[in-house]
Amino acid sequence: MNNKLIIKPLTGAAAVSEAMRQIDPDVVAAYPITPQTDIVMKFSQFVNDGKVTTEFVPVESEHSAMSACVGASAAGARAMTATASAGLALMWEILYIAASNRLPIVMPVVNRALSAPINIHCDHSDTMGARDSGWIQIYCESAQEAYDNVIAAMRIAEHEKIMLPVMVCQDGFITSHAMERVDILEDDKVKQFVGELNLPFPLLDTDNPVTYGPLDLFDYYFEHKRQQSEAISHVFEVTDKIYNEFEKISGRKYNRVETYEMEDAETAIVALNSTIGTAKDVVDTLRQKGEKVGLLFPRMFRPFPAEEIAEILARLSAVAVLDRSETFSGTGGPMLADIKSALYEKENKPVILNYIYGLGGREINPAHIEQVFSDLKEVQKGNEVEKLTYLGVRE
Amino acid sequence: MKLNIKDLPKIPERLGPGHRLCSGCGAPIVAKMVLMGTKDPVVVTNATGCLEVATTIFPYTAWKTPFIHSAFENSASTAAGVEAAYQSLKRKGKVKEEVKILAIGGDGGTYDIGLQALSGALERGHDFVYLCYDNGAYMNTGIQRSGATPRGSSTTTSPAGEAVPGKQQFPKDLTAICAAHKVPYVAQGAISNWKDLITKASKAFAVKGPAVLNVLSPCPPGWKHADDLAVEISEIAVNSKIWPLYEIENGQWKITYRPRENKIRPVEDWIKMQGRFRHLSRKENHHIIDEIQQWADENWDRLEKMEKATSNQGDSEEKQK
Amino acid sequence: MSEKGWKDLAAGGKITEPGNAAQYKTGDWRTFIPDVDREKCINCLFCYLYCPDMAIEVKEDSTLGEIKLDYCKGCGICSSVCPVKCIEMKKEEK
Ligand SMILES: Cc1ncc(C[n+]2csc(CCOP(=O)(O)OP(=O)(O)O)c2C)c(N)n1
Ligand code: SF4
Numbered sequence A: 001m002n003n004k005l006i007i008k009p010l011t012g013a014a015a016v017s018e019a020m021r022q023i024d025p026d027v028v029a030a031y032p033i034t035p036q037t038d039i040v041m042k043f044s045q046f047v048n049d050g051k052v053t054t055e056f057v058p059v060e061s062e063h064s065a066m067s068a069c070v071g072a073s074a075a076g077a078r079a080m081t082a083t084a085s086a087g088l089a090l091m092w093e094i095l096y097i098a099a100s101n102r103l104p105i106v107m108p109v110v111n112r113a114l115s116a117p118i119n120i121h122c123d124h125s126d127t128m129g130a131r132d133s134g135w136i137q138i139y140c141e142s143a144q145e146a147y148d149n150v151i152a153a154m155r156i157a158e159h160e161k162i163m164l165p166v167m168v169c170q171d172g173f174i175t176s177h178a179m180e181r182v183d184i185l186e187d188d189k190v191k192q193f194v195g196e197l198n199l200p201f202p203l204l205d206t207d208n209p210v211t212y213g214p215l216d217l218f219d220y221y222f223e224h225k226r227q228q229s230e231a232i233s234h235v236f237e238v239t240d241k242i243y244n245e246f247e248k249i250s251g252r253k254y255n256r257v258e259t260y261e262m263e264d265a266e267t268a269i270v271a272l273n274s275t276i277g278t279a280k281d282v283v284d285t286l287r288q289k290g291e292k293v294g295l296l297f298p299r300m301f302r303p304f305p306a307e308e309i310a311e312i313l314a315r316l317s318a319v320a321v322l323d324r325s326e327t328f329s330g331t332g333g334p335m336l337a338d339i340k341s342a343l344y345e346k347e348n349k350p351v352i353l354n355y356i357y358g359l360g361g362r363e364i365n366p367a368h369i370e371q372v373f374s375d376l377k378e379v380q381k382g383n384e385v386e387k388l389t390y391l392g393v394r395e
Numbered sequence B: 001m002k003l004n005i006k007d008l009p010k011i012p013e014r015l016g017p018g019h020r021l022c023s024g025c026g027a028p029i030v031a032k033m034v035l036m037g038t039k040d041p042v043v044v045t046n047a048t049g050c051l052e053v054a055t056t057i058f059p060y061t062a063w064k065t066p067f068i069h070s071a072f073e074n075s076a077s078t079a080a081g082v083e084a085a086y087q088s089l090k091r092k093g094k095v096k097e098e099v100k101i102l103a104i105g106g107d108g109g110t111y112d113i114g115l116q117a118l119s120g121a122l123e124r125g126h127d128f129v130y131l132c133y134d135n136g137a138y139m140n141t142g143i144q145r146s147g148a149t150p151r152g153s154s155t156t157t158s159p160a161g162e163a164v165p166g167k168q169q170f171p172k173d174l175t176a177i178c179a180a181h182k183v184p185y186v187a188q189g190a191i192s193n194w195k196d197l198i199t200k201a202s203k204a205f206a207v208k209g210p211a212v213l214n215v216l217s218p219c220p221p222g223w224k225h226a227d228d229l230a231v232e233i234s235e236i237a238v239n240s241k242i243w244p245l246y247e248i249e250n251g252q253w254k255i256t257y258r259p260r261e262n263k264i265r266p267v268e269d270w271i272k273m274q275g276r277f278r279h280l281s282r283k284e285n286h287h288i289i290d291e292i293q294q295w296a297d298e299n300w301d302r303l304e305k306m307e308k309a310t311s312n313q314g315d316s317e318e319k320q321k
Numbered sequence C: 001m002s003e004k005g006w007k008d009l010a011a012g013g014k015i016t017e018p019g020n021a022a023q024y025k026t027g028d029w030r031t032f033i034p035d036v037d038r039e040k041c042i043n044c045l046f047c048y049l050y051c052p053d054m055a056i057e058v059k060e061d062s063t064l065g066e067i068k069l070d071y072c073k074g075c076g077i078c079s080s081v082c083p084v085k086c087i088e089m090k091k092e093e094k
């Protein structure tokens, strides 16, 4: 590998805008919202400094941002946007339209709590709410991961077997605003990696007029949804292939399911994004004390790599699922439901504890993670432990 | 440019037969006439509503030109995306020909739920034409009131009842709202005046930047008139000045058709043609007809004033005095 | 058209055959049928211009062509706009 090392100190937001600069999409339509603002602002600067060839549409709302991306992508352009929280919520209706029309739009999302009360800090209620919209969801622990995955996502989205939009999520402020050393690829490498776009049936091929978005009633709607499920069923194989290719140009290997110290682990925490980073340090410390603990990070959350996760977790005696959002279903967080159902077919199932934590940016520190591991240890000893804990809330 | 009806069949037909709009619907007439305003290929975006629904029932499409429907409120922002893609791909040499972009919405999709997206697209200056076919209610969902519904009109959400005789409010002035964006071209048209309408469409397609056409679109079941009346009812709307024909070209207001004295009709004639106003013939509701007449007259007076105030000629006349 | 299964449809609900609604015949909606007196017709083409169903053809020489009864819904607009009143709407015998 003859990779020239370019290391830059970048925030998560800046790293993503750097990836967008290198992808140089045909169209970016975006609207500012904290903590995503740094992405649009930096990208606007690239546009006005002539660093990209992108047509930038500074829309009047996120609803229009996603609508313009739908129009641009259907027209045959590579289209991107970025958002957070209320912005994602406002896009809601059009998220489904983007996925259902099979438009490979890539959207970095900076996770932020949803109102009310209004809060600008990190939790995952925004993207968790969109988990069944038909978008592929990739979660990222760090600025480096966000940078890399935005580039890889472009290829996954545009793969002929997939043709679905992708959200690449990072934690608001914790990742988006923290400075990190980020290893940046050479511009040409990224350009080559993402390649030329040739979408099928572009609106701008006016010699072959296509109708997008017809009225589709009981006689065909179901077939079109079945097609979408089929595309989703190819996401894992395609993602593996593209992550392999990405490793060749970057030296960095990504997996749909990331594990940390799981080979001989007896208990583990399942979490997303930056919490994984915090938990790694705790695992290191506990490992030094001889405790067989590990971490599992479902990098790809939609589609959900259930089989692979079940395979890994079924061997354990106890697992803690950390959810940074509430479903208000009365049964725990959103990831809990998926993890539990993944394990249903397994003969040996671990005891599963659920922790709802970090809502509205409430700090999650090593002491919290230690508490979770110590709860898991109690389970191992056969002691009763609360199944659902609101971690870090004041009683 | 001289418009000759004999040349129109030579313009490619973009909206074909086999659509399922009601018999006698004005919307396809509006769409076909506006599309006669250019010979270039056109990409159409269409908001949810009668025209979109009835022309694209899967697996059939009546459109012979590239077409996208996304949602109810985003025809303009979808068109903005298409236009951005066009500019970008054209710059890169991936699209070579001249392509026009036409965003269509009903009055619900334009006056109401899509107004923000339209305003944004106009302000940003995308090179596209926006067409509102105004049938004065949410027809597709069963004739509910919109911001375009005329005062006094009975709709399913402003029904003529024992206590309230139909819609209480006058319609908002969409054409003026669009003109307030200071875009190069805004016009109001009607199918009865086909030369006027197609000329306006040609101007709208020809200008660089956004253009808006607001066109009256009769709806037999919604307005409750016979199936063969779309053209006549448009004509009387124009001649009664309830739907004046005018344009705002680079800030200059111009009434493009002045009904001759012998053609001018009271709005009551227009109202009487339509079942949605039937309750207004009751004595206690007569004042509403008078109010509508007054509203139309005032609107016309304002147009006259705007025309004077913004015409270059008017300026020089002022100076001569 | 026989109804296709999901494997045979273009992805995402796209319709790739422009204007294929022509295969859908709306002529059977009709109660009244336009009857043109070709002798009286002055070929002004207003009926073509105003037909909401694109059911009126114009010939190469810019004269009035056929009325495509496959699509004509019988609205009577053609008849009402005809300046010489040479289109009569007649109750259709079915
Ligand atoms: C967000 C949203 N709200 C409501 C609807 C339901 N809806 C579909 S079409 C329509 C009315 C359309 O009215 P208009 O734009 O005037 O077009 P018309 O049907 O009258 O031609 C409504 C309310 C919708 N599709 N989407
Ligand atoms: S309800 Fe009105 S607008 Fe809708 S198709 Fe029928 S006539 Fe046209």
Ligand code: SF4
Pocket: C034, C050, C051, C052, C053, C054, C055, C056, C067, C071, C072, C073, C074, C075, C076, C077, C078, C079
């Ligand atoms: S009756 Fe209506 S649909 Fe039939 S040809 Fe005349 S205008 Fe067209």
Ligand code: SF4
Pocket: C036, C040, C041, C042, C043, C044, C045, C046, C047, C048, C064, C078, C081, C082, C083, C084, C085, C086, C087
């Ligand atoms: S409107 Fe009447 S006169 Fe004109 S072309 Fe049609 S049938 Fe002939």
Ligand SMILES: [Mg+2]
Pocket: B106, B107, B108, B133, B134, B135, B136, B137, B138, B139
């Ligand atoms: Mg309407």
